[in-house]
Amino acid sequence: MSVPTRGAVIRYSYLWADESAVGAEEGRKDRPSLVLALAVRKEDGLTEILVLAVTHSPPRTETDGVLLSPDIKRHLGLDDAPSWIVTTEANFFVWPGPDLRPIPGRKPATVVYGHVPDGLLTRVARSYLNNRQRQRNRMVRRTE
Template sequence: MSFPDPIPGLVIRYSYLWRREADQGQEEGRKDRPCAIILTTQNDAGLTRVIVLPVTHSPPVAGQTAIELPHATKQRLGLDDARSWVVITEANDFIWPGPDLRPIGKDRSTVAYGVLPPSLYRTIRDAFVSEARRSRKVLVSRTD
């Protein structure tokens, strides 16, 4: 399996570790899910650090902020028809490609669904950056 370039806005399949799971001592995500790459950076060693936001069917609960994915975007990405939200109040970060990427599709040759529309990506990114400035508990680091 080859890995795409981890560009911001790319939606990937990933074993996401929720903050509540990490706080309970878990080190592995319990479910593979679509996640949106929201930011990428290069570290001093030249490795790419990726920050991903989870996509969930669960509407946001108290203390959680999320942005609903439009139905047309979900269709274009090949996701199901159920309502889904991108959670912006927490994120995972890891060094790309990392061990928690999961293949999708029948041929299992890719980890990517596709790219968010630019305007939706900017809305999600800006909301995440605003949240990250307010809270230090946003990131769950997955890279040792």
């Protein structure tokens, strides 16, 4: 399975920080997640991926997430309900990892819904970095 690029939206068993804090090791729901960053480890050449969850739940404050437009959701093949990319937490894992899930009904089988436009990716990255700078985000490192 090839490594996705930044801006890809993948189907992933996302583990929320609150779930991880109480000992959960598996996400309760497979969901679209945005690949925000990738890094190749020098010592072994493995690729680490940073993903942010896509959710129907509105963020608590405007700075906690970025709204996905209906056009982008349609392009990705997602439902019509409003959705946000959460920028106050992330999952971090070695690609491909055990928590990827094939998208139901897609032929050929794939875990990638598609890609968001560069402008949206930039807005998400700024929001994530601003939350991190203000110490308003949490990272869940997933097992390999």
